[in-house]
Every structure is written in structure tokens, then in C-alpha cells.
Amino acid sequence: MDNMLHDPNNDLPEDEIQADNSEYAPVDQDIANEPITDEIDESSEGLPEEAPLQIRDFGDLTLLEMLPLLVRHPVDTVGALRDIINPSVPRALGEPRYALAGVPITSVRRPYVEVRRSAVRTFDLSKIRPLLGLGITLIIALVGSLILVNSKGTTADGNILIGGPLLLIGGIGMAIITARGVRFVSLPPLVAQPPNATFATLLEFINTYWLRIALFAIAGLWAVGSWLFNTDNNFTGIGVFCWVMSAATLAGALLDRDLYIGQWFDRQIARVRRFVSGTPTIKVSWTLIALVVIMFVGAGYRFSDLFSYPPEMTSDHVEKLLDSLRVYEGSRPIFFPNNGGRESFQMYFLAALKGFTGQPFSFELLKFGTGLEGMVMILLAWWMGRAVIGEEDRQLGNLTGVIMAALVATSYWHTLLSRLGLRIVTTTLVTTIIFIFLARALRHNRRTDYLITGFAVGAGMYFYQAMRMVPVVVVVGFVLTLLMRGRSWRLARQYTLNMIALVLMALVVFLPLGHYMVQNPGQFWQRTERSIFGEATRDDASGKTVEVPLAERLAAFRDNIPELSRNIVNSLLMFNWKGDRSWFNGAPDGTPALDFFTGAVFVLGLGIVAIRIARRRDPIDLLLPLSILIMVLPSALAIAFSIEVPGFTRASGSLPMVYLVAALGLAVILRLIMQRLEPGWPRRVVYGTLALLFVIGAMSNSTSYFVNAMADYRNSTLPYRQAGSVLRGFIDSTGAPGNAYIVAYKYWWDHRAVAIEAGDPHWPNTLPDPENLQDEILNLMRQNAAGSQPDNPTGKYVVQPDRQLMFFVNPEDTNAQSVLKSMFPNGTMIKISAYNTTRDFLTYIVPPVGCEWLTTQVGGNSPYCP
Numbered sequence: 001m002d003n004m005l006h007d008p009n010n011d012l013p014e015d016e017i018q019a020d021n022s023e024y025a026p027v028d029q030d031i032a033n034e035p036i037t038d039e040i041d042e043s044s045e046g047l048p049e050e051a052p053l054q055i056r057d058f059g060d061l062t063l064l065e066m067l068p069l070l071v072r073h074p075v076d077t078v079g080a081l082r083d084i085i086n087p088s089v090p091r092a093l094g095e096p097r098y099a100l101a102g103v104p105i106t107s108v109r110r111p112y113v114e115v116r117r118s119a120v121r122t123f124d125l126s127k128i129r130p131l132l133g134l135g136i137t138l139i140i141a142l143v144g145s146l147i148l149v150n151s152k153g154t155t156a157d158g159n160i161l162i163g164g165p166l167l168l169i170g171g172i173g174m175a176i177i178t179a180r181g182v183r184f185v186s187l188p189p190l191v192a193q194p195p196n197a198t199f200a201t202l203l204e205f206i207n208t209y210w211l212r213i214a215l216f217a218i219a220g221l222w223a224v225g226s227w228l229f230n231t232d233n234n235f236t237g238i239g240v241f242c243w244v245m246s247a248a249t250l251a252g253a254l255l256d257r258d259l260y261i262g263q264w265f266d267r268q269i270a271r272v273r274r275f276v277s278g279t280p281t282i283k284v285s286w287t288l289i290a291l292v293v294i295m296f297v298g299a300g301y302r303f304s305d306l307f308s309y310p311p312e313m314t315s316d317h318v319e320k321l322l323d324s325l326r327v328y329e330g331s332r333p334i335f336f337p338n339n340g341g342r343e344s345f346q347m348y349f350l351a352a353l354k355g356f357t358g359q360p361f362s363f364e365l366l367k368f369g370t371g372l373e374g375m376v377m378i379l380l381a382w383w384m385g386r387a388v389i390g391e392e393d394r395q396l397g398n399l400t401g402v403i404m405a406a407l408v409a410t411s412y413w414h415t416l417l418s419r420l421g422l423r424i425v426t427t428t429l430v431t432t433i434i435f436i437f438l439a440r441a442l443r444h445n446r447r448t449d450y451l452i453t454g455f456a457v458g459a460g461m462y463f464y465q466a467m468r469m470v471p472v473v474v475v476v477g478f479v480l481t482l483l484m485r486g487r488s489w490r491l492a493r494q495y496t497l498n499m500i501a502l503v504l505m506a507l508v509v510f511l512p513l514g515h516y517m518v519q520n521p522g523q524f525w526q527r528t529e530r531s532i533f534g535e536a537t538r539d540d541a542s543g544k545t546v547e548v549p550l551a552e553r554l555a556a557f558r559d560n561i562p563e564l565s566r567n568i569v570n571s572l573l574m575f576n577w578k579g580d581r582s583w584f585n586g587a588p589d590g591t592p593a594l595d596f597f598t599g600a601v602f603v604l605g606l607g608i609v610a611i612r613i614a615r616r617r618d619p620i621d622l623l624l625p626l627s628i629l630i631m632v633l634p635s636a637l638a639i640a641f642s643i644e645v646p647g648f649t650r651a652s653g654s655l656p657m658v659y660l661v662a663a664l665g666l667a668v669i670l671r672l673i674m675q676r677l678e679p680g681w682p683r684r685v686v687y688g689t690l691a692l693l694f695v696i697g698a699m700s701n702s703t704s705y706f707v708n709a710m711a712d713y714r715n716s717t718l719p720y721r722q723a724g725s726v727l728r729g730f731i732d733s734t735g736a737p738g739n740a741y742i743v744a745y746k747y748w749w750d751h752r753a754v755a756i757e758a759g760d761p762h763w764p765n766t767l768p769d770p771e772n773l774q775d776e777i778l779n780l781m782r783q784n785a786a787g788s789q790p791d792n793p794t795g796k797y798v799v800q801p802d803r804q805l806m807f808f809v810n811p812e813d814t815n816a817q818s819v820l821k822s823m824f825p826n827g828t829m830i831k832i833s834a835y836n837t838t839r840d841f842l843t844y845i846v847p848p849v850g851c852e853w854l855t856t857q858v859g860g861n862s863p864y865c866p
Helices: 014-019 029-033 063-072 074-085 125-151 159-181 202-208 210-229 237-254 261-277 286-303 315-328 345-357 363-389 394-409 412-419 423-444 447-460 465-485 489-519 526-533 550-560 563-573 596-616 619-631 639-644 652-676 681-716 720-732 751-757 770-786 814-823 850-857
Strands: 053-057 112-116 537-539 545-547 740-743 805-809 828-832 841-846
Touching: 125 159, 125 596, 125 652, 159 596, 159 652, 202 210, 210 237, 210 489, 237 447, 237 489, 286 363, 286 394, 286 412, 286 681, 315 345, 315 363, 315 751, 345 363, 345 423, 363 394, 363 412, 363 423, 363 652, 394 652, 412 423, 412 652, 412 681, 423 447, 423 465, 423 619, 423 652, 447 465, 447 489, 465 489, 465 526, 465 619, 465 652, 526 550, 526 639, 550 639, 563 619, 563 639, 596 619, 596 652, 596 681, 619 652, 652 681, 720 740, 720 751, 720 805, 740 770, 770 814, 770 850, 805 814, 814 841
Parallel strands: 740 805
Antiparallel strands: 053 112, 537 545, 805 841, 828 841
């Protein structure tokens, strides 16, 4: 309808013309013959006061002002332009005239246009001019980010010398634009709570706070029980009960003054009653719709083709699965000292997930568990944006949260952690929760927020090693708050008392693990110690494993100290330039953690944070970049293994803060656009451009993970799935569990991975000493027949002489091939091709040996040989 030629002599019914009078108006002859003036008719019905009718000469319009007319009314605008270009063609007054949104062009030779602002949007140069600077700044940052991302961490072509300064210019430009165009509300000064009533005697004090004093004393007794009964690296029933009760009673003793236990329970009961008695309703908003879409997209990144990405297990995955199996079968360790020492939460979570889903202990169970944790992080990202930014501006906070959720959902870095199948992804969850409640605690100084933060800090010690750096973030935040918010001794004292409450809660939750740390400090700190001081053992000239002298390790530490500054720089540059080069944790081409679009808005966000620090005097604004620096230290401190720096896994604690800064940068850009551009096609063009950049970045992340990183991952792993399938097929057809063996070879297979892929994690038949292979084979057969294997109490793995034997052999192990052919001359060697020719393996198939051979060679009585 907008582009129709309006003819006053047409046959449209009069009621239709009147009904749409705001858009189209018939051209009256008397009006057409009147002289055109610049006066505004404010008496026209239906015109809002802020959108008066302006009568302007069409030929006086600028190109920018003609552009929206051309988009909305192309036919009419082209006709008006034709009248200007070719004025020699007059039009009779009775001929149809062009009407642009109810704006007639009435001149014979010089058309005029009435422009209704509410119908046709024009550019306000005074508002657009700041957006030009914003656009230039964004383009500079995007170009710099593209250069750095495409350089793949190389400096030979000088990309770092070009892209780095461009990003820096973008960040500074964004800071200037933010300082001039964004109003940040200073954090209001915190007023110290009035002192409690003074007590003349100790008896009055006890009489007033007897419940809190009693709960605090009881919490101490429960804490002693938690320490004593959770010992020798074992959770016990009574120990866990004391542990839970110590945290609960301590919280009851230290809650805010207005949160007495009885009142708190009364409020919760009232809430439940209101929910049950009322009609549950769900308010559909753009935020809810956006989060639903984001969650679907995030699920695609984390669960699509879960079987193939990643394709194969490693020994780290094997250790996690077997430890989870131990928990599922009844073991209750506090800490897992094997494989360098690992925290226990993920093993208990996987055991519970196995019990809930009924899925077998497999690589898919590992990936499914971490994928679920990755999905939870997407929701926490939205909450983090609302909680940290939304206290000042609820709309900006909500927008920041939605953007952060979208960035995390499509993140290459977080997708890698979510699909890795290891406990590392839990670091992002706990760090996010801690930062949210720490921000609330330091801003408002409420005891309850401190207690929740302390609980999360203590619980975080059971998740991943990098969480041991989080207490530093809490302490730094507390010091910053005292300096920026502690305006009086009374307020500083209240902050200090609340901080003590946080520490007490964290210690109570940490108690069982702390007891293990005291009992076994070497095992608890071995991973950290290895990263800083190097390996504790090595092989001597004879191949025997010996300990490295402490003096030698200390000397190596002193020599490696200069690496720390270089490691910190590399760890900070991993976001935009050079990422993790490990095939296991990253990509050998050094793909950075952030795609070009997220990397650009991250740097712009840093500029915005700098202005917030100057304007708001909020310790959380300053803590935000500092916490990024602190949480990359677990990666940077690996000075004994600088080749492993930067590390996406060790630095995973910085991920929530990094994406919060990036989301804030994009949210402020969108806010500036909404403030400077009126609704209409210009705003939609900008939104569409930013959305397109986001989609391109998301697609780049998908390619970085599913194509580039996974190709290197697959080429670096071993064909455990294929070997497990062969083993399973052999057992189910012509063989038996006790008739299959793996001949060990240096830097080759982990037989436990083959067993897990075959569906039997307890399968024990590996031959670790290929130099004495014949004796190894016979001894293992005797052990299985006697049922002396720890995993073979029922004789499941006894050789069945009427079934075939099978041996997995490395193609390079000529000694094993020779021994097997000597022992079983009638066997057949089969080469099995893997996905990579360097991963091919051999199977040696032996016909049934019979009872006579078994009795002669192995001895003893076999249940299969009467």
C-alpha cells in the first residue's frame, strides 16, 4: 500500500479512504493551487505533538533525506526525481499526482513534499555524528581482531604489529565514546549499620544472642566430627552427616540479623503456599524467547554427533571413567591421588548420572556429563550479566546477560571444554557463581551473600585444581572494597566481620579435603608442584625410575622464574591471538580462545570497563579485569613446562569474566545505537549487521572446533573404538573374555581404554613385559584360572580351551610376533587398517588349543577341562 500511486479520481470507497487518512490523503484542488509555505499545521487530527507536518521543497532534500523515501516509496520518489531532472514535461492539475505517505507533490515543474516525521524517518545529523565514531571504532577493532585471528599466533608476517595496535586503538576509542556518550551511575556510598544495643553485662549479651551462640558452638562440634570421621581419604556416613550439619548450623549462626531461622522458614512456607494456591503463569518475553533459542543452539554445539566429537579416549578419560566406576561400586574417596591427583566431584556426578540414565561407563557418558554442565553454564552466563551489570541498569544488565549467554553458547573455547569429557568445565560454573555472590556481597555488605560465596569457594575445591586460585580473587576483591567503600572504621569493621564469616564457611566446607591435604600433602599438591618445579621422578640410564633431588628441582625453579612474565603475556594473548596449541586441549594451529567478533567486542568492553572504574567507584568493576589476570595464573605458573602455555583448561576460570566483558561491550554498543537512532530501517540495518557478524563468528567457532581441532585430535589419538569393537566381536563369536590379550608396547595402547570400548571395564588381559612374553602369557593364564586377579574373583577370564585365542600386537613389535608364532605355529597374523596408516594394528588368531595343551603348559585344573 505504501508504494501505491494515489489518484484522487480513483474509485476507492470513501470509507476506505477516510479509514487510512493518516497515510494517504486525497489532493484537493484548492489546496493544490495554494502557495506552499514552511508553516507547520499543528491542528491536523491524528498527528502527535512530537511529529508535526513539515512542508518542504523536494528539490531541497539531501541525499540522506531522500534515501528513506526511496526505500519506503520507490515509485513516488522516482517520479518526483523525474520531474526535477526533466522539468520541460508539465503536468495538468487534473492529472494524478504522487503522494508520499499522505504527502502530495503538487507543483507542476517543481515538486514539493510534505514529510510527516512519524511516517518517514529522516536522519538527525546531530545524533548520527557520534555513531560515526562508534562505527569507525568498531571497524578498527574488527579489522585488528581479524588480523590477529588469521595470523594463528605467528609473527613472521608482522600481523601482531598491525592487529595489536588496531585493537588497542579500538579499545581506547570505545573508552572515549563511552566517556562522552554513556551515563554510568556512581555506586552509592554504603552506610554502616547502626550498632546493636549496648550490653552492660556479658549475661545480657548471652541472653540476647543465645541462639546464635548455641548454633555456633554446635557448628564447631559438627566440624570436629567432620574432621575426625572423614579420614584416611574416605567419606563415611557419619562423617558426611557431620560435614553437612556443620555447614548448616554455621549458616544459621551467622545469617543476617533479620534472617532468624524461624522467620526464614516462615517466609519459605508462605512462598510455597502462594505457589500452590495460585495459578502458575509463564510470562512470555523477548528474553525468554531469546534464551530458548540460545539453549537450542548451545545444545547443538555440545551434543550434536557426540559419538564422533571427540572421537577417541585418552588415558585421562580412562582414569575418570574407572574412578567413577569405583564410586558407583561403593568406594567413597575424598581425593583421587592417581594420575597426578584429581578432585572428586566429577566422579560422584558421573556415578550418579550412570545410575540415573542407566548408560554404561563409556566415553559417551563422560561427554554427556560435561555437555550438561556446559548447558548449565549458558544459563549462569545470563544470570551473571543481569546480576553484575543489572544492579545499575536492569535493562542493560538483561541485555548483557542475553548476549553473554549467546556468546558462551557458540564459543569455541567453551564448546571444547563442554565436549572434552573431563572435569575442567566445572571450573566455569563455580567461578561464575562465586563472582555473582561476591559482587553482591562487596556492593551491599550483606552477610548472607558472604556465606553463599564462602560455601561456593569451599565447594569449588572439590571440582578442579584451577579453583585453588579463586581465594586470591576473593581476597583482592575484599581489599579493593576496603579501599573504595570502607568510609568509616565502623563500616570497615562490618566488612571485616562478614569476610571472616565467608572464610569460616569456606573452611567448614573444605574440611574433609583439608584433612586429606594435611595427611597427604605430596599427593594433594603434586600437580601444582610439577607445573612449578618440574617432574619429581625420571628414568636413569638403566631405565629405572628414580626421584629427582630437591636441590636440583629448586635450581630449575630459579632458572625458570624469568619464564613467568612471558607466560603471563602469552596467557593473556590467548584470547585474541595465540591459543592453546595442544591437540588435546586446543588446536595445533594456535586458534585463539575468542573468534574475531567476540575478540573485538572484548577489547571494546575493556575500554568500557575502564570508564566504569573511573565513573562508578565500584570495586567489582576493577575486580573484573583483575580476576581475569588472576585466573590465568594457573596456566602462566607452569614455568617448568612453558610449552604447555597458554592452556585453555588451566585458564578456564577466567572464561566467565572474559565473556562478561565482551557481552558488556556489545550491549553498550547496542544501547548507543538505540539512543542515537530512531526506530526504522537505519536501526534495523545496524542490528542486522551486528547479528551477521555474530553469526559469522559462531560459524567460525564451529569450524575451529569440529573441523580444525578435531582433525588434529583424531590424528593424535589411538584407535581404541575400533580395537574395542574387534575385541567385543571376538568375545561374542569364536572367542571368550579370557582368550584375548594385548601385548604391551612402549607409547602404544592403554588396554583399559580397549576394555571400556568393548563394554567390560574390568577386562585385565594385558601383557606388560614383552621381553619375556611367553612366561607372561602362561603366568596370566594361571592367575586367571586360579581367580587371583583382583578384578577376576569368579573366574570370568579363565581360558576356554575350545575357543580361539587372540592377541593384539603392535606392527613394530617384531619380538612379540616371533614369540607368538613360535608358541602357536598354526596361528594367523591379520593386519587391521585404522583411520590412519600409522595407527594400524595386528591381531594374531590362534585356533582352540584344547585341554591337553592347557594342562601341559599352564598346569592345574581348568573348569573347562574335567
